[in-house]
Amino acid sequence: MSWEVVIGLEIHAQLTTKSKIFSGASTAYGAAPNSQACPIDIGMPGMLPVLNQAVIGKSILLGLALDAEIGKRSVFDRKNYFYPDLPKGYQTTQFEFPIVGQGKMEIELEDGTKKIIGVTRAHLEEDAGKSVHGLVPGQTGVDLNRAGTPLLEIVSDPDMSSAKEAVAYAKKMHELVQYLGICDGNMQEGSFRVDSNVSVRRPGEPLGTRAELKNINSFRFIEKAIEIEIERQIELIESGGTVVQETRLYDADNDTTRSMRTKEDANDYRYFPCPDLLPVIITDEDIEAVRATMPELPDAKRARFVSEFGLSDYDAAVLTSSRAMAEFFEQLVTLTDAKDIKLCANWMTSGFSAALNRDGLSVEKSPVSAKGLAGMIVRILDNSISGKIAKQVFDAMWKGEGTADEIIEAKGLKQITDTGAIEALVDEVLANNPSQVEAYKAGQTKMLGYFVGQIMKASGGQANPGQVNQMLVAKLK
Amino acid sequence: MMHNLTIKQMSEKLRAGEFTSVQLTQHYLDRIDKFDAELNAYITVTPELAISMAEEADKRIAAGDAELLTGIPVAHKDIFCTDGVKTSCASKMLDNFIAPYDANVVTLLKKMGMPILGKTNMDEFAMGSSSESSYYGATKNPWDHKAVPGGSSGGAAAVIAAGLAPMATGTDTGGSIRQPASFCGITGIKPTYGAVSRFGIIAYASSFDQAGPMTRSAEDSAWMLNAMAGFDERDSTSLERETPDYTIELERSLKGLKIGVPAEYFGEGLDSEVSDVVKAAIAEIEALGAEVVEVHLPNKDLAVPSYYVLAPAEASANLSRFDGMRFGYRCEKPNDLEDLYKRSRSEGFGEEVKRRIMVGAYALSAGYYDAYYLKAQKLRRMVRDDFIKAFNECDVIMGPVAPTPAFNIGEKSDDQVSMYLSDLYTIPVNLAGLPALSVPAGFAQDRPVGLHIVGPYFSEAKLLNIGHQFQQVTDWHTKMPAQYQ
Numbered sequence: 029m030s031w032e033v034v035i036g037l038e039i040h041a042q043l044t045t046k047s048k049i050f051s052g053a054s055t056a057y058g059a060a061p062n063s064q065a066c067p068i069d070i071g072m073p074g075m076l077p078v079l080n081q082a083v084i085g086k087s088i089l090l091g092l093a094l095d096a097e098i099g100k101r102s103v104f105d106r107k108n109y110f111y112p113d114l115p116k117g118y119q120t121t122q123f124e125f126p127i128v129g130q131g132k133m134e135i136e137l138e139d140g141t142k143k144i145i146g147v148t149r150a151h152l153e154e155d156a157g158k159s160v161h162g163l164v165p166g167q168t169g170v171d172l173n174r175a176g177t178p179l180l181e182i183v184s185d186p187d188m189s190s191a192k193e194a195v196a197y198a199k200k201m202h203e204l205v206q207y208l209g210i211c212d213g214n215m216q217e218g219s220f221r222v223d224s225n226v227s228v229r230r231p232g233e234p235l236g237t238r239a240e241l242k243n244i245n246s247f248r249f250i251e252k253a254i255e256i257e258i259e260r261q262i263e264l265i266e267s268g269g270t271v272v273q274e275t276r277l278y279d280a281d282n283d284t285t286r287s288m289r290t291k292e293d294a295n296d297y298r299y300f301p302c303p304d305l306l307p308v309i310i311t312d313e314d315i316e317a318v319r320a321t322m323p324e325l326p327d328a329k330r331a332r333f334v335s336e337f338g339l340s341d342y343d344a345a346v347l348t349s350s351r352a353m354a355e356f357f358e359q360l361v362t363l364t365d366a367k368d369i370k371l372c373a374n375w376m377t378s379g380f381s382a383a384l385n386r387d388g389l390s391v392e393k394s395p396v397s398a399k400g401l402a403g404m405i406v407r408i409l410d411n412s413i414s415g416k417i418a419k420q421v422f423d424a425m426w427k428g429e430g431t432a433d434e435i436i437e438a439k440g441l442k443q444i445t446d447t448g449a450i451e452a453l454v455d456e457v458l459a460n461n462p463s464q465v466e467a468y469k470a471g472q473t474k475m476l477g478y479f480v481g482q483i484m485k486a487s488g489g490q491a492n493p494g495q496v497n498q499m500l501v502a503k504l505k
Numbered sequence: 506m507m508h509n510l511t512i513k514q515m516s517e518k519l520r521a522g523e524f525t526s527v528q529l530t531q532h533y534l535d536r537i538d539k540f541d542a543e544l545n546a547y548i549t550v551t552p553e554l555a556i557s558m559a560e561e562a563d564k565r566i567a568a569g570d571a572e573l574l575t576g577i578p579v580a581h582k583d584i585f586c587t588d589g590v591k592t593s594c595a596s597k598m599l600d601n602f603i604a605p606y607d608a609n610v611v612t613l614l615k616k617m618g619m620p621i622l623g624k625t626n627m628d629e630f631a632m633g634s635s636s637e638s639s640y641y642g643a644t645k646n647p648w649d650h651k652a653v654p655g656g657s658s659g660g661a662a663a664v665i666a667a668g669l670a671p672m673a674t675g676t677d678t679g680g681s682i683r684q685p686a687s688f689c690g691i692t693g694i695k696p697t698y699g700a701v702s703r704f705g706i707i708a709y710a711s712s713f714d715q716a717g718p719m720t721r722s723a724e725d726s727a728w729m730l731n732a733m734a735g736f737d738e739r740d741s742t743s744l745e746r747e748t749p750d751y752t753i754e755l756e757r758s759l760k761g762l763k764i765g766v767p768a769e770y771f772g773e774g775l776d777s778e779v780s781d782v783v784k785a786a787i788a789e790i791e792a793l794g795a796e797v798v799e800v801h802l803p804n805k806d807l808a809v810p811s812y813y814v815l816a817p818a819e820a821s822a823n824l825s826r827f828d829g830m831r832f833g834y835r836c837e838k839p840n841d842l843e844d845l846y847k848r849s850r851s852e853g854f855g856e857e858v859k860r861r862i863m864v865g866a867y868a869l870s871a872g873y874y875d876a877y878y879l880k881a882q883k884l885r886r887m888v889r890d891d892f893i894k895a896f897n898e899c900d901v902i903m904g905p906v907a908p909t910p911a912f913n914i915g916e917k918s919d920d921q922v923s924m925y926l927s928d929l930y931t932i933p934v935n936l937a938g939l940p941a942l943s944v945p946a947g948f949a950q951d952r953p954v955g956l957h958i959v960g961p962y963f964s965e966a967k968l969l970n971i972g973h974q975f976q977q978v979t980d981w982h983t984k985m986p987a988q989y990q
Contacts, residue, residue: 071826072604072606072826073604073827078741079741115831303742
């Protein structure tokens, strides 16, 4: 008998604001412990929260992108529990009236199938601090730098039925929040955190008891963790056991999940409206003002890249994998007067992407700008350099040795297009290889490649390969 | 004697050079030295800070750069955070707490150049009506040392009554300015919710807490409120409106004023002598040209039960930050995290505070939230609507502040419900967020009795006008207990 898998995700996305959601302290990552925690973040007596208005527009933006209802009146509540990283003894969050209501998102699986995943809601809340182990031997410290960092908790409907769907959804959301510019998406630094609720059932039966997999910081591990959790639950039930509602941690080293806390430990959070904060009122005008700033979203951009630029689906997907990548590409096309869009696309998807990956850089941090790369592509297009020489020029540009023109000039890489010079090289190579010439004339036409190689080598790669080819064919007739 | 002057007179004499701020401040410090060991109205006295601030004030006065309140000392309730000076909230939990910041009110009064005499005693975390629940011991009523001064701002009321400060800050969550003002024979006003910033005031029940002045007279309160009130961007519930001049209406005639007197306020449980004093005071104001109309506040009995669900609910969360982690009391040798939480809080909080945290947590817990918290919110709206309706028929409402004069120390400390019911006239005002004034109106059983004047939102200037006009024809506010004269 088969099993049906039910998965819902809760995604915590840290919003890209300079200061915290309720205080003026910086949200920058990686500062010395507690150096970015002000009296409000520390929960000192008499301190009061003041909402950072920047989070409202960012939330509306996500809501619009998810085709969701925007909460015209959203309310902050207090979620009460004690933990050392929670300074006030309550988390300020939104419970009954979230800022973003029901929405949806379409995902596409590797095999091309598409599926709509419901988004239950997204609400604003403050992040907690962190426990620090090992700084003081035998004691646990608390770092409150992260306390008060704005979060949007994006809750999906339980619409996913495999680990692959869950990861496709998480990736799509990850791409979306970065496109919208509301979250930097850095999973290693915890800017984008995915909790998965996983349960299994027999088809047609009510929902099974779920387990929650928390704080897994890569898509690959999320997929593995969900898969082994599904297996664990099925094996457990088939061997006569029952799944208990609990939070489980994924252990990447041993590829297992283990229980962190069960429902028996669950708190009664005693939610109630926070009397220190007024309800957030959003008008239609506010929503329209945000809509006017809405960037082109990934799906629309991909479709346009295919229709407008004639790119393959694959190239379009790579070139729209981030907003920065897509902007870089569009600049490149403009700066090269759209003379050879395919060439631009090839350079972006191969040489440029490879260099970024090798050095672990984002597009924004690339040492070669769109203008710089365009300067090089223009030289390929006007036959000043060959594609092969271009790789050499690109590497030099990447190392900061100058513009394409400066490098071509300094290294003498300009392509030889002078017919006389090329003819001399052709004649020389043919004269030095009489037996190969014989073989060619006897019908071994593949020898042509050998001659081209020899001529290019003799020219230091600078001869125009097209011209070399033409001349060879003529001379060998 | 300097301590019998009004604030305006003090200010004039400071500018005229008749005495300096240092002399004035020292006068109060000497009186504190002489009387406070017995009275126990201050938790902390700050003589060095006071004198150095007085010296600065004298320089400003000499340079002609003085405001009306420059050089006049003030005592802060120990719930206002003061940079560098202990702020205990009268709790063992914060016996070691020194804030690295000032409450907004403290900042404003510092800017005025008002030397800080010290921090006054109160009920622990402002939870109480007698100032007996202080970790530092009960404050005595200057009129009768056997009596409580009221609470929670009992220390503040006592220092004004005894002449140990010319002005004091108080906070009023369910009557904590007005009831001690009544018990100690002084003037105190709770402004409209949001008129004075709550920033830096240790929260008890955030949607009720409101700070205000405690002084000898309505005129003094008007000057002090001018300095305390105003929009503060650090408090989201602070009202974004221009701060009026609260002294501007002081001299206005009361001709044509419509006084609403709710019959419900003079029913069972009200001490007959208190009733007589209040009625006589209302008659006095009527004689100034005002008119009495009957109004009804039919839901007044819902106020106390509503308040004792909502205030503890808010408090239960507000006081969670006192967990032994980052500041305040931590128990000795905790076994583990849970032990640290439990013992730090059990040992650091007093009985009444623990009672209210438990009541509040209960009212918010799963399965009870609708029956308690939501129901109480409904009652709160009903009580507010009563007032709004009543103000269609009158300009202000008058009645008693408390059903009795000051009770004896120890008399009600074992009977919390009876203690809670002593706030039945003041609590409805906090539920509605309205402004209200208590002015001395006479004596019952030789203990002071206040007249309660409640107005519509933002009617502080009107309330102070009425108080001031009443004080032009009466002298209750000038009386001092014999030993403190």
